[in-house]
Amino acid sequence: MALSDRLPLEAGKVGAVVGFAIPIWFTLFAINENIWNWLLFAQFRLDPTNPIVESIRFFVYDSIKIFLLLAGIIFVATVARSFMSIERTRALLGGKRAGLGNVAAAALGIVTPFCSCSAVPAFIGFVSAGIPVGVTMSFLIASPLINEIAIGLLWSLFGWEIALLYVAAGLTIAIVAGFVIGLMKPERWVESFVFETRIGGQIVDPSRGLSFRERVQMGVEETQSILRKVWIYVLVGIAIGAVIHGWAPADFFAAVAGPDNPFAVVIAVVMGIPLYSNAAGVMPIVEVLFTAGIPMGTLLAFMMAVVALSLPELVLLKRILKLPLLGIFVAVVASGIVVIGYSFNAIVGG
Amino acid sequence: MDIKILGPGCTNCVTLERITHEALAQLGIDATVGKVTDIQDIMAYGVMSTPGLVIDDVVVFSGRVPTPTRVRELITAAANPSA
Numbered sequence: 001m002a003l004s005d006r007l008p009l010e011a012g013k014v015g016a017v018v019g020f021a022i023p024i025w026f027t028l029f030a031i032n033e034n035i036w037n038w039l040l041f042a043q044f045r046l047d048p049t050n051p052i053v054e055s056i057r058f059f060v061y062d063s064i065k066i067f068l069l070l071a072g073i074i075f076v077a078t079v080a081r082s083f084m085s086i087e088r089t090r091a092l093l094g095g096k097r098a099g100l101g102n103v104a105a106a107a108l109g110i111v112t113p114f115c116s117c118s119a120v121p122a123f124i125g126f127v128s129a130g131i132p133v134g135v136t137m138s139f140l141i142a143s144p145l146i147n148e149i150a151i152g153l154l155w156s157l158f159g160w161e162i163a164l165l166y167v168a169a170g171l172t173i174a175i176v177a178g179f180v181i182g183l184m185k186p187e188r189w190v191e192s193f194v195f196e197t198r199i200g201g202q203i204v205d206p207s208r209g210l211s212f213r214e215r216v217q218m219g220v221e222e223t224q225s226i227l228r229k230v231w232i233y234v235l236v237g238i239a240i241g242a243v244i245h246g247w248a249p250a251d252f253f254a255a256v257a258g259p260d261n262p263f264a265v266v267i268a269v270v271m272g273i274p275l276y277s278n279a280a281g282v283m284p285i286v287e288v289l290f291t292a293g294i295p296m297g298t299l300l301a302f303m304m305a306v307v308a309l310s311l312p313e314l315v316l317l318k319r320i321l322k323l324p325l326l327g328i329f330v331a332v333v334a335s336g337i338v339v340i341g342y343s344f345n346a347i348v349g350g
Numbered sequence: 351m352d353i354k355i356l357g358p359g360c361t362n363c364v365t366l367e368r369i370t371h372e373a374l375a376q377l378g379i380d381a382t383v384g385k386v387t388d389i390q391d392i393m394a395y396g397v398m399s400t401p402g403l404v405i406d407d408v409v410v411f412s413g414r415v416p417t418p419t420r421v422r423e424l425i426t427a428a429a430n431p432s433a
Contacts, residue, residue: 086399125398203396206413
């Protein structure tokens with residue numbers, strides 16, 4: 001019996017999303033900036049040059065903009081990704097060798113829905129399908145590093161060129177790092193039980209047998225659940241951003257992380273690793289720091305470090321990877337991010 | 351009814367366990383709810399994306415935290431196989 005046979009869906013939800021939510025989304029997005037200018041300056045006659053007024057205007061405008069973008073991006077990404085799963089990626093990568101396998105694994109890492117808490121079973125599942133450890137590492141690096149929310153937000157805030165550069169940069173790190181790790185005979189640094197684990201039962205592929213209605217429903221559920229988790233971080237991020245935006249101590253940021261500080265990217269990465277947040281929480285801060293004059297590469301490096309390297313995931317991976325491989329994993333990803341930060345700054349020109 | 355939550359102990363698995371207990375209480379269905387945290391045991395069910403929900407040794411859901419409504423539906427469906 002397929003899952004869809006016995007799951008009655010709330011009737012009309014698909015129709016409501018398509019018929020109402022989408023037009024409302026576009027309308028709100030279109031009028032968001034002007035309505036606040038009209039309300040604050042034309043109606044309340046507030047002084048646009050006052051930093052407090054400007055901070056408030058920025059806060060309401062930016063909150064609505066970021067939440068609209070987040071909702072739209074999460075919904076679209078979830079529906080698109082519902083066609084993929086770890087199980088399916090595993091089948092696609094089965095029998096792939098190093099080289100092409102690393103490229104495929106990194107690319108699949110972007111589109112496969114993956115939570116860091118599944119890192120261990122996914123790793124074992126891949127290895128048991130005969131996928132080399134280096135190829136598996138390409139997947140494990142690409143998956144958190146190239147975040148679909150980050151792609152969407154970068155695209156809408158900074159343009160498609162920056163979003164494309166971000167994807168290309170993340171893919172490069174994942175492919176090269178996985179390939180290099182593969183050359184080091186990494187199997188000796190993987191706990192032996194990983195190779196002994198046999199996958200039993202019938203493998204359940206969550207991406208199969210879903211109707212379009214169910215995929216839309218998943219998109220709605222996922223959007224609600226992520227927004228419920230991150231809204232407070234996003235608001236705090238925007239609030240910090242609004243204060244910086246209103247007062248803009250540009251000299252301070254220029255001195256600490258501006259184009260003239262050669263260590264800016266390294267500082268950004270070192271600061272970003274212990275911080276762990278969703279891409280959604282970092283983005284508002286990134287947006288404001290960019291307008292405050294911090295170069296894009298430095299900000300991307302910070303964001304990638306926050307999103308890609310997290311302590312909870314490392315603790316989980318410790319169960320299957322011995323310290324040398326875990327160390328190499330962190331070192332390779334961190335240095336990859338640093339290199340990308342500097343290259344970005346050199347290309348985009350700050 | 352025998353329910354098992356598959357997962358290495360992450361937040362999602364704790365959430366799923368709570369939702370399952372709530373669903374059982376609301377439906378008034380008696381069931382044992384166990385946790386499977388050992389990776390090898392999880393893999394033995396063929397589950398690679400946690401959390402997973404197993405009812406009477408059948409994996410009915412994996413890869414995400416299902417909504418409370420869906421958990422109720424899954425439990426009801428398993429309790430009345432003919433429906």
